[in-house]
Amino acid sequence: MAKQPMLKFVKIERDMPQKRDAEERRGDFHEIYAEYAAAKAQEQASRCSQCGVPYCQSHCPLQNNIPDWLHLTATGRLKEAYEVSQATNTFPEICGRICPQDRLCEGNCVIEQSGHGTVTIGSVEKYITDTAWENGWVTPAAPAQERSESVGIIGAGPGGLAAADMLRRAGVQVTVYDRYDRAGGLLTYGIPGFKLEKDVVMRRNQQLEAGGVTFVLNCTVGEDIGFEELRQKHDAVIIATGVYKSRDLGGPGSGAEGIEKAIEFLTASNRKSFGDTVEAFESGRLNAAGKRVVVIGGGDTAMDCVRTSIRQGAESVKCLYRRDRANMPGSQREVANAEEEGVEFVWLSAPKGFVSGKDDKVSGVMVQKMRLGAPDASGRQSPEVIEGADYVEEADLVIKALGFEPEELPTLWDQPELTVTRWGTIRAEFTTGQTDLPGVYAVGDIVRGASLVVWAIRDGRDCAAAILNEFDGKAAVAAE
Structure with a gap:
């Protein structure tokens, strides 16, 4: 009888990849988790119970075939595991690093519910794809036949890049327009290197370019090129701009120097990691070194800010959040990592204003203590x-980390017919991303509001499939 390769959760305990010591990782921006060794990845994958109704899969926005690639990993069939993984996920090594697995797949693992500790799904996913890169299994798009249709994508974040990959693999001519000098969106400039090292993102950009995707960078739609011009130039246009307008915080003293937006702080830090000259960092404005830092907010962006501040050499770092730990929106895993690194969380606390000293520089936050009332x-x-x-x-x-809102695209692009919701997000059809404008689609945060990278990838893939169906339908009619 063949030996059972799975269901080993009773004998084998959950074991995450080794995490670097907190004191060591405070001094750099490298990822904090080591890679699994082959034997350890195989061992941890073998803990999967292969349950009949895989809640890990149903709670994954991409519906990843998690039990299948765990089984393939446990039996040493890594290339097949990668092929199954990438069949539903354009960027599995990125999701393995930054997805809040504790709220998605791992948090819904059946053996976790039974008290045995969840399968380390994210770490195995990361291992599979990193191994695929090392072995040359990850290849650029090589469509069997080129198509004449062209798609323009506004925004080189995860949603736009996921759509670009699928369309290019089908032979469509794809051009991605982005306002920044590097593709990747928040993967490049929003998420710190200790969660996602930038060479991981850059190699994906290079792979897409090698597969025939054209990038037009340092290009702001509405300024460098008109939206209507893009519609004339391409057969379809996908809006994947994300949401970058920071929610503001009023109150007395809110205009004092030293009160900064999270996105500007994180972008400056990431640019420094690339070796760029960042004037706002060099001047000290967006540099936490030697400062008493207070971050306001409780989401993943706030966690990125507090942990970045620690690494920049802040004197102290505190995070104010108006609810308690159990009710915060950020990943509990990230909170634990931040606490290990020296961040102090001040729960049930909200700002009501700011105190400034000489030269109108901020010297303190006026805090009001809170309690939790009725739901x-x-x-x-x-x-x-x-x-x-x-x-x-x-x-x-x-640092204000209160979330993000959409820019007023109909106004910025002079497109009053581009319908938005009462929240300012673009109104688009569920699953296809089709907007009220013919041939114009929208995906990711600009439709959902600030959300997860994995949802943007899902939207990009769904939209690409819908566009291909539309192209095929038109081609069939033309052939009749």
């Missing part, structure tokens, strides 16, 4: 102010 419409308990419990949290640098 709101979403079911979460609403924060309520505790009267008389205000105090001042000293700070030299305050």
Whole structure:
């Protein structure tokens, strides 16, 4: 009888890849988790119970065939595991690094619910694709036949790049337009290197370019090229701009020097990691070194800011969040990593204003203490102010990480017919991304609002499939 390669969760405990010591990782921007060795990846994959209803798969936005590639990994068939993994996910090595698995696949693992500790799905996914890169299994698009249709994609973030990859593999002529000097969007400039080292993103950009995707960088639609011009130039246009407009925070003293936006702080730090000259960093404005830093917010962007501040050499780093730990939107794994690295979380605290010293430089945050009251419409308990419990949290640098909103694209692009929702996101058809404008599609955060990278990838892939169906339908009619 053949030996059972799976269902070993009873005998083998969950074991994450080794995490670098907190003191060591505070000094650099390298990823904090080591890679699995082959034997360890095989061992951890073998813990999968191969359950009949795989909740890990159903709770993955991409519906990844997780049990299948875990089984293939456990039996040493890594190339097949990679092929199954990339069949549903354009960037599995990126998702393996930055997806909040504790809220998605791993958080819904059946053996986790039974008390045995979830399968380390994200770490195995990362190992599979990193191994594929090392062995040359990841190849550029090589369509069997070129097509005449052309698609222009506005935005080189995960949604736009996922669509570009699928369309190019089908032979479509693809041009990606982006306002930045490097493709990748928030993967490049928003997410710090300790979560996603930049060579991982750059090699994907290079792979897409080698497969025939054309990148037009340093190009702002509405300024360097008109939206209507893009519509005339391409058979279809995909809007994948993401949402980059920071939510603001008012209150007394909110205009003081030293109160900065999270996206500007993180972009400056990532540019420094590339070796760029960043004037705002060199001047000290977007540099946390030697400063008492207060980050306001409780999402993943706030976690990126506090951990970046630690690495820049901040004197102290505190994170203010208006709810408690159990109700914060960010990954609990990221919170634990931040605490290990020296970040202090100040729960049930919200800013009501700012204190400034000489030269109108911020010197503190006026904090009001909160308690959780009755649930709101979403079911979460609403924060309520505790009267008389205000105090001042000293700070030299305050970073606002309160989320992002969409830019007013119909106005910026002079396209009043481009319909938006009451939140300012583009109104687009579910699954296809089709907007009210013929031949114009939209994917990712510009449709959903600020969301996860994995959802942007899903939207990009779905949209590409819809566009290909549209092209095929028109070709069939023309052939009749």
